[in-house]
Amino acid sequence: MIDRRSLLGSSLVGGVVAVAIAAAVAHGAGCVTDGTADEPAVSARTDGGGFQAVVRLDGGGAAASPPDGVAACPKGDCNYQTGEGCGDAGSCVPIPGPQGIAPTCYEAGAGLAGAACTQWSDCAPGHLCDGTGHCRKLCCGGDWSGCAGGEHCLRNLELATDAGPTQTGAMLCYPVDTCDPLVPESCAEPGTTCQIADATGASACLPQGKGGVSQACPCKGGFLCVLEGKKSLCRRLCKAVEGGGAPYCPPNEGTCTHFTRDPDGVGECAY
Numbered sequence: 001m002i003d004r005r006s007l008l009g010s011s012l013v014g015g016v017v018a019v020a021i022a023a024a025v026a027h028g029a030g031c032v033t034d035g036t037a038d039e040p041a042v043s044a045r046t047d048g049g050g051f052q053a054v055v056r057l058d059g060g061g062a063a064a065s066p067p068d069g070v071a072a073c074p075k076g077d078c079n080y081q082t083g084e085g086c087g088d089a090g091s092c093v094p095i096p097g098p099q100g101i102a103p104t105c106y107e108a109g110a111g112l113a114g115a116a117c118t119q120w121s122d123c124a125p126g127h128l129c130d131g132t133g134h135c136r137k138l139c140c141g142g143d144w145s146g147c148a149g150g151e152h153c154l155r156n157l158e159l160a161t162d163a164g165p166t167q168t169g170a171m172l173c174y175p176v177d178t179c180d181p182l183v184p185e186s187c188a189e190p191g192t193t194c195q196i197a198d199a200t201g202a203s204a205c206l207p208q209g210k211g212g213v214s215q216a217c218p219c220k221g222g223f224l225c226v227l228e229g230k231k232s233l234c235r236r237l238c239k240a241v242e243g244g245g246a247p248y249c250p251p252n253e254g255t256c257t258h259f260t261r262d263p264d265g266v267g268e269c270a271y
Helices: none
Strands: 011-013 016-022 043-047 052-056 090-097 100-107 127-129 135-139 151-161 164-175 192-196 203-207 223-228 231-239 255-257 266-270
Touching (some): 090 127, 090 151, 090 164, 100 164
Parallel strands (some): 052 255
Antiparallel strands (some): 016 151, 043 052, 127 135, 192 203
């Protein structure tokens, strides 16, 4: 059964309440693969508040390639990311049925990403009205190639049911690079901090976690979730520029290293 009550200002369509729950997709499944620093292209020493800090500006790492979002979408009448199966006028959205929530064709409107909306049918094919009252492009699996320029596939889409929030398998595209991950509080949305959002180094305002140094993810602002061996742990972010700068890596947290996956000027405290 679907909860017909409004939840977090979500859009109500035919008794279906859509809630876009922000989630740090950070590099696929909430983490990046641990990087091993190559010989640094530049090594600088600077005073970091009473201790010396070394900065490696070329820690290496493979260039990011997007996940296969089309294949990651749940099977059904249509595909959330491509809209295939609905023709030109319909939109593929998650609709509850006898077998559970499934991709189903639904009436579409004209609103593109960022347009104001009050219900799903206000948005163009491939888009859905989120809980903030804006049309967002549907995507799957963190595949940023399924989003328009300046947006990445960052937030899981859930439906409010009698059993509580239920995952749909779909995600939504949101703007990136609107904040500074070295200044976590540079986000205006309550409950969010600026974080590195995926393996491209894009930053976005995402829900605040609790993890600190070497603690389990999700991480609080100023940290990055990294897959170390078989564990997902939080690693401190630092300023990786020639000559160094704040925030530095504290003693016993390694060297400030810029990996390919990090934004320009941002590094990770790594060994």
